[in-house]
Amino acid sequence: MNGQPNTRLSDLFGLAGWSKGELARLVNRQAAAMGHPQLATDTSRVRRWIDTGEIPRDPVPRVLAALFTERLGRVVTIEDLGLVRHGRVGKRRGDGSAEHPDGIPWAPERTAAVLTEFTGMDLMLNRRGLVGAGAALAAGTALTGAMHEWLHTDPALAADAPRTNHPLHADPAGFDRYEAAPIGSQEIEELETSVEVFRAWDAARGGGLQRKAVVGQLNEVGGMLAYRHPDHLQRRLWGVAANLAVLAGWMSHDVGLEPTAQKYFVIAAHAAREGGDRPRAGEALSRAARQMVHLGRPDDALDLMKLAKSGSGEEVLPRTQAMLYTIEAWAQASMGKGQAMRRTLGIAEDLFVSDNGDVPPPSWMQMFDEADMHGMQALAYRTLADHDASAANTAQRHAREAIELRSKGRDRSQIFDYISLASACFIGDDPEQADRYARLALVSMGANSSHRTWDRLREMYRLTAQYSGYPKIQDLREEIKLALPKAAAKTGGGSRVKA
Numbered sequence: 389m390n391g392q393p394n395t396r397l398s399d400l401f402g403l404a405g406w407s408k409g410e411l412a413r414l415v416n417r418q419a420a421a422m423g424h425p426q427l428a429t430d431t432s433r434v435r436r437w438i439d440t441g442e443i444p445r446d447p448v449p450r451v452l453a454a455l456f457t458e459r460l461g462r463v464v465t466i467e468d469l470g471l472v473r474h475g476r477v478g479k480r481r482g483d484g485s486a487e488h489p490d491g492i493p494w495a496p497e498r499t500a501a502v503l504t505e506f507t508g509m510d511l512m513l514n515r516r517g518l519v520g521a522g523a524a525l526a527a528g529t530a531l532t533g534a535m536h537e538w539l540h541t542d543p544a545l546a547a548d549a550p551r552t553n554h555p556l557h558a559d560p561a562g563f564d565r566y567e568a569a570p571i572g573s574q575e576i577e578e579l580e581t582s583v584e585v586f587r588a589w590d591a592a593r594g595g596g597l598q599r600k601a602v603v604g605q606l607n608e609v610g611g612m613l614a615y616r617h618p619d620h621l622q623r624r625l626w627g628v629a630a631n632l633a634v635l636a637g638w639m640s641h642d643v644g645l646e647p648t649a650q651k652y653f654v655i656a657a658h659a660a661r662e663g664g665d666r667p668r669a670g671e672a673l674s675r676a677a678r679q680m681v682h683l684g685r686p687d688d689a690l691d692l693m694k695l696a697k698s699g700s701g702e703e704v705l706p707r708t709q710a711m712l713y714t715i716e717a718w719a720q721a722s723m724g725k726g727q728a729m730r731r732t733l734g735i736a737e738d739l740f741v742s743d744n745g746d747v748p749p750p751s752w753m754q755m756f757d758e759a760d761m762h763g764m765q766a767l768a769y770r771t772l773a774d775h776d777a778s779a780a781n782t783a784q785r786h787a788r789e790a791i792e793l794r795s796k797g798r799d800r801s802q803i804f805d806y807i808s809l810a811s812a813c814f815i816g817d818d819p820e821q822a823d824r825y826a827r828l829a830l831v832s833m834g835a836n837s838s839h840r841t842w843d844r845l846r847e848m849y850r851l852t853a854q855y856s857g858y859p860k861i862q863d864l865r866e867e868i869k870l871a872l873p874k875a876a877a878k879t880g881g882g883s884r885v886k887a
Contacts (some may be wrong), residue, residue, distance in 0.1 A: 394441045396470035404459045408434040463509040504610030528688030532695040539699035583631045594838030599639040606632040626663025644839040670700030686722035710739035711756045714764035721768045724775035759793035762786045766808045773815045783812035814851040
């Protein structure tokens, strides 16, 4: 007890709309259902948790997290409730203040527990059919301010990091938690293979259909990380966790679960750094930046990209650097900064061609090939065309290059290429070609579960308005309206990216 009100718990309590007596009764009932029938909470204890900052003993924090998660329809963790004890692992920087949202960065001992708890709650929302998108996104400046110093220090598993001879402690977390046990190289290799399978599925069909499977796999890995394995295995396991967390975040973003996606990107950055892979940590943060541009917050995206680039370390490959610069250019284009965007894309091009392939790219960079390079350039120029219509012709050229080079199995990216090209054609006053590529996008969208494609399709629909007097375009407008899900509401706040 610190004598200070727990403002985080108080705020969530207010949102939930319970009385203190109601919450006490719910805690007792939920605890009994979890196998703790002896637990007895009353109104006065609830008042102490909120008004004086008293932190109840386990399992009460887990019970509260489950109750608030179900009540609010989004993942609420022990961290979110301000109920994490700090005495065991030393004082942690920040505790959910404006400078340190969600108490990040976490102490090394907390990463596995946070990962497991968050995925467990996410799975619970999936089972009960709740949406899980009601939280607010943290600003880019808040995230970068909290994580800058932490990301630039040596990883937790560096040679001078403290060692323990017993399993790494992780607080009890989500209720679907995997029964932790030591594993060997064969099991890790199988996990790494599963990541590639999930990644290929996501690239082909979008994140909606496999998100729960990825989150479940990540939940299991969190349990495995509760044990201290030999360093070479522990690093690989952290790498698996980082890759799965990025996928979980990208799939969540793909289906409009924006605050959930951002949390997974932050978890991925933590996991990558714990495994000593700073380039991977930087790439995870770049995903959060792409999310911000998509939601119409390019200034936040640029803040995140500064940290992603500076925090990636000296081992980052030229092609990875090129990818990071294309995201920065997209953010600049969203702000109408054409000169800065062209300069940034020039740097990206130079870096991309300078990578002679003598060092094999990590698995998470193998998707970024020449087609993706052109695809990102097309997106940047097409976005700039909203501010400067002369950029539309360059967008068309890069989009055609991307379509020509796009390999099989990258269906979602190809849809984006078609939409970028069709949108650029509309801006460039070429409705005939725009109609052709828009219809190719529509034909390709049938088996795709990506909300991002629908968001960009909506923006393309906006561009068709000036040509609605053309019979062919009027037919296209009707087809687009039929293709868009009727119940697909926009979630996560902010405006959407320009297609």
